[in-house]
Amino acid sequence: MGRKVAIVGIGHSKFGVRNDVNIAELAWESIKQAFESSNLEPKDIQYISVSNVGGWSGEPLPAVVVSEYAGLTGKPLHRVEAACASGSxxxxxxxxxxxSGQADIAMAIGVEKMNESPTPTVVEFIGRAGNYFWEFENFGLTFPGYYALYATAYMSKYGASEEDLCQVAIKNHYYASMNPKAQFQRKIDMPTCMNSRYIAWPLKLFDSSPITDGSAAVILASEDVAKKITDSPVWIHSIGAASGSANLSKRNDFTGLEAAQLAAKMAYKKAGLETENTAKYFDAAEVHDCFTIAEIMAYEDLGFVKRGEGYKLAKEGQTYIGGLIPVNLSGGLKAKGHPIGATGESMVVELTKQLLNKADKGRQATIKNGRAISHNVGGTGHYAYVTILGLDKPKD
Amino acid sequence: MGRKVAIVGIGHSKFGVRNDVNIAELAWESIKQAFESSNLEPKDIQYISVSNVGGWSGEPLPAVVVSEYAGLTGKPLHRVEAACASGSxxxxxxxxxxxSGQADIAMAIGVEKMNESPTPTVVEFIGRAGNYFWEFENFGLTFPGYYALYATAYMSKYGASEEDLCQVAIKNHYYASMNPKAQFQRKIDMPTCMNSRYIAWPLKLFDSSPITDGSAAVILASEDVAKKITDSPVWIHSIGAASGSANLSKRNDFTGLEAAQLAAKMAYKKAGLETENTAKYFDAAEVHDCFTIAEIMAYEDLGFVKRGEGYKLAKEGQTYIGGLIPVNLSGGLKAKGHPIGATGESMVVELTKQLLNKADKGRQATIKNGRAISHNVGGTGHYAYVTILGLDKPKD
Known part of the structure; x- marks a missing residue:
């Protein structure tokens, strides 16, 4: 199964409304840190994947512009898009x-600058991210509307309440308050969430992730090369990937995301782990909480708990540090922010820090197993990627 | 260097103005053929890369829509963009x-439907494909304008004439006349080319590739799996990739594309070939003739001849069948057409057919070496990919 691969460098920009920088400068904030953290230089990089959804500005070749600004001109390059899972x-x-041996050192650079969007507006553009001609044009479905379908189905089947959803927001704002890179650094309480206005019932403003500018970067290396770069590599144990139907009307179930379930199974299988009762494997998880309901479905799609029991984790505070499994100690998409092309790399950066005990005070997980997991969804389960990281070298 | 990889299935749509199909139907024409040619089904595919530049329509997740229509929902999926080299x-x-062992069977699907473009127009959109804010907004450079800079520099330095450029167009229209998949199936003569109107001096209408709708698909398999699928695999010997500066003002030279030179060197090195005097290795080449000058530069960037001698190949008819090296027997971007996200796969499909002696009558190369090469450029050398194929299994 190919060569073993380690994370040897990471970088992460401040997330938020970043009208102070252009897209290349925003990406550079992360690239620079990734180089500094690995003592590598542009000349060392042999493969670059830039994740960026784009469409917000007139720049049609963002990867080239980012690459030139970072001194990476000449290197093998492309841009990848998998909606909000582009980074993964x-x-x-x-x-x-x-x-495969094609490169000894490779870089994944995620960047998105959403706040400069002309027409269509950001929300309209994101709303198209299903089956545009059918569901957006004909039915007027928006992106919050898509997740609201899942929220109502989930609440109806399992009895979860709007308060249960708000627990996710409260937790993620709590941890974001200790993350200087997060877009929001203010804690919120239950009345703030419950009294916020409806975006698409039952989802309210505080159930929803914001429009964010940001970047994150990860440098990967082969085993032999990683040894020379760092004494503390974090290894990629496996990556699972899957896709879902464009039309939501073709989905069988609205209480979980089938693509995320498939991606999780693939990741677990490749890492040699069981697919149920999986919380025990991990010291921390970063999951795709574009809306609070999405985090609750993630608990189940990743097998942390059985179907229909995810909301109880939120209700009981089991996803705080000290609980069953700490989730989104970065603040998550909800409060750290969600620059859609950079979110996947941001999750990997966060989990690498967590595993190396380098997270900010108050939001560092206890590292016992030395394993962590990310769950990154594109669209409403149109894409899904699950990545398992570990301090121990993967087995042969 | 990883597992050996073979091409086991290919598909190619009719190129042209395809208002008769939507993007998913257009992609399916190629996907269906790729399945039929390999006796594979959607369930066998373990990894999908959809190349599509997009921006012409409101569909923001084209890969998902294409994948669903083809029965591939559930599979690991993403969209890749490297401008006009996206397919490669x-x-x-x-x-x-x-x-790497991540997949035993993988699929590359290229599709582009350019003729449905709303505002900005296709030509404006493509014109942005450099450094948008600097060169397009400030200087009004268009895409033909970019290549015209190269044409004038080349002609001035080496003495090539407009007639020499037209020789490329005449050859490519000649071969396209025998390719039922080509957009244009009419031969042209020197007066037709020379009397056509200037688009950006010295480039005329007949020096330029058209706006095209089309798709192409390739199925790849590992050695063990390929053996079971086919008795006539075509092997990927190597792929070289590189990028160029976003700003053309930062380029050192305008008589060749540095990214293409870098990609060629990488491909030759990985395949264990010399980097000069390379025409002798190959029975056929497909090169990126978005404008006639681009094909002439490709002859040199690929090392077929020395710098400044590419135009002589065109002048002397050395890139017809029977000459030094037959180039663009498909008709090339110039006459087969250039659906930008599908062109890379289209080149691989064509060369696979050539190597297997399955090209149309009158445009089949003589297969002696059993090797072929593709050269695919994105933007004006912003991206470049060079792919070497062979009938012989790559060495260990």
């Missing part, structure tokens, strides 16, 4: 490039 | 996925 897709392709 | 990038990533 970039990591996946960089991982394959190193694993 | 999809092949490169699929190759890495198989080589």
């Amino acid at each position: 897709s970039a990591v996946f392709n960089a991982y394959n490039a190193v694993s | 990038s999809a092949v490169f990533n699929a190759y890495n996925a198989v080589s």
